[in-house]
Amino acid sequence: MTLTLYPDLPILESDRLILRKMTLEDAPDLFEYASDPEVAQYTTWYPHQSLEDSHIFLNSVLENYQTPKGFNWGIIHKDHSKLIGTCGLVDWVQSDHYAEIGYALARPYWGQGYMPESVKAVVAFSFQETDLNRIEGRCKLPNHASARVMEKVGMKFEGILRQQMFIKGSFHDMKLYAILREDWEKLSK
Ligand SMILES: CC(C)(COP(=O)(O)OP(=O)(O)OC[C@H]1O[C@@H](n2cnc3c(N)ncnc32)[C@H](O)[C@@H]1OP(=O)(O)O)[C@@H](O)C(=O)NCCC(=O)NCCS
Structure with a gap:
């Protein structure tokens, strides 16, 4: 299947969470955690x-929903009916079938396995619904969480990309992790 079959972001559901399209009405919940300097x-x-x-x-998220870049979900806590974070695929390179994952979570919800x-x-x-073959993630070295x-x-550590990103005025080494379709298939057996 290809990206073009997904003009609407599908709703994903897990035990405690619903991942859905964001709307402008999520602004107050988003602001609550995105204004937190620790986040x-x-x-x-x-x-x-x-x-x-x-x-x-x-x-910008809503604009991206109109394009093949629009795979950014709002994370809703089922019991609290509240947006507590975001998780999405960015930098989707269709010709190479890979994308990068990015995420952030409100601080009161840290350490309870919500982001995994x-x-x-x-x-x-x-891996079930698109033709992606590889999903990468990068984080700064001190970002152990x-x-x-x-x-x-199940993403594997592939190495350190030296001074790969220029963030907030300085260069940062980034840890690179990735999961391949074949890794995920083995884990899912
Ligand atoms: C990174 C982040 C998404 C982790 O989400 P999470 O749902 O808390 O993840 P987990 O519950 O699996 O905890 C992961 C690790 O966080 C650390 N952690 C746990 N509780 C914590 C707390 N209260 N405060 C800080 N770190 C904590 C632990 O090292 C934990 O690992 P462990 O389970 O082996 O002990 C979350 O910390 C976050 O949103 N951080 C700010 C935004 C960010 O850095 N995004 C990623 C950019 S690359």
């Missing part, structure tokens, strides 16, 4: 300063 410590984006920043982000649960759902969707998420979902 933004290792991200490419700065903490949101106002609700307007969250609207700008959501508008979300990433597993996105990876399963990707993100590295652990990738290890927990």
Whole structure:
């Protein structure tokens, strides 16, 4: 199957979470955690300063839903009926059948396995329903929590990309992880 068969982002469901399209109505929940400097410590984006920043982000997400770049899910906590994070595929290179995964979660929900649960759902969707062959993830060296998420979902550490990203004014070494379709098929048996 190809990307063009997915003009609408499908809803993904796991035990505790629903992953769905974001809307502008998610702005207050998004702002609540995206304004937290600890959440933004290792991200490419700065903490949101106002609700307007969250609207700008959501508008870019909504625009991307109209293009093949639009695979960014809002993570909804089923019991709390609240947006608690995002998880999505970025930099999808159709000719090489790979994409990169990116995510962030509200701080009160850290350490309870919510992001591994979300990433597993996105990876399963990707290998079951699209023609992706490889999903990569990168994190800064001190971001142990993100590295652990990738290890927990079966992504393999492939090395350190020296000064690969220029983020917030300086170059950063990045840890590279990836899972191949064949890795996922073995894990799913
Ligand atoms: C990275 C992140 C998504 C992890 O999500 P999560 O759902 O908390 O993941 P897990 O529950 O599997 O915990 C992963 C690791 O976080 C660390 N951790 C656990 N509780 C924590 C807490 N309260 N505070 C900080 N780190 C914590 C532990 O090292 C844990 O690994 P372990 O289970 O082997 O002990 C989340 O910390 C986050 O959103 N961080 C800010 C945004 C970000 O860095 N995004 C990734 C950019 S590459």
